[in-house]
Amino acid sequence: MTTPHPSVEGLTPALRDRHSVTIFDPAYELRRDDLERLLRAAQWAPSGGNTQPWAWFVLPRGSEGHRRLLETLSDGNVPWVPAASAVLVAAAQIATDPDGNGRDRPLTAAFDTGLSAASLLIEATALGLATHPFGGYNAGELALALGVPDWFQIVCAVAVGAPGDVSAATDALVEKQNRPRTRKPLAAFAFGDRFGVPYDSTLTD
Numbered sequence: 001m002t003t004p005h006p007s008v009e010g011l012t013p014a015l016r017d018r019h020s021v022t023i024f025d026p027a028y029e030l031r032r033d034d035l036e037r038l039l040r041a042a043q044w045a046p047s048g049g050n051t052q053p054w055a056w057f058v059l060p061r062g063s064e065g066h067r068r069l070l071e072t073l074s075d076g077n078v079p080w081v082p083a084a085s086a087v088l089v090a091a092a093q094i095a096t097d098p099d100g101n102g103r104d105r106p107l108t109a110a111f112d113t114g115l116s117a118a119s120l121l122i123e124a125t126a127l128g129l130a131t132h133p134f135g136g137y138n139a140g141e142l143a144l145a146l147g148v149p150d151w152f153q154i155v156c157a158v159a160v161g162a163p164g165d166v167s168a169a170t171d172a173l174v175e176k177q178n179r180p181r182t183r184k185p186l187a188a189f190a191f192g193d194r195f196g197v198p199y200d201s202t203l204t205d
């Protein structure tokens, strides 16, 4: 497992240990109860007005849906996504009804769906599963393949599985997986009462 970055050490374990895994075990099958726990986590995320404006597609490796997803992947994701046990695809409900009324709040729908995805990632990490969110696919083709109506929009996919054997992986995947994980310093985004003026934090990075 990738060593946690020093600044993440103090966080709760599921947040500390979550990182995007690129080398998955291509033989590992997700247990049904684990998969369903991930859906429970996605279900219990908070959302504006409790609207729960998300839809999740469950695509286990080997299924027809998974095969079609693989055809939509961007070049950079082709070498690693297929080995994950399953891909879960999240779509946000961007209109209030199928007629397209209430299309004025797509940002909140995407935000809420992101919270649902974050809950899923954290629960998966707590279960010891490896995850990797990704947006590198042809969204139009994927929406067609999954029958996503136009009042929903695909926002993210999450590969889930078990970590794979690094010694059997290509150099490129090892390099991608071992790339140093970095973050902007707090001062770049945590402000006090004025945009751009850093919150007076005791944290230095």
Ligand SMILES: Cc1cc2nc3c(=O)[nH]c(=O)nc-3n(C[C@H](O)[C@H](O)[C@H](O)COP(=O)(O)O)c2cc1C
Pocket (backbone or CB within 6 Å): 018, 019, 020, 021, 076, 077, 132, 133, 134, 135, 136, 137, 155, 156, 181
């Ligand atoms: C919306 C979204 C889209 C992403 N798309 C891709 C992708 O297409 N391919 C990829 O390898 N990683 C993708 N990532 C993973 C990010 O690169 C990764 O989360 C980021 O580098 C931080 O690393 P960490 O997840 O290990 O903390 C995506 C992450 C998110 C949240």
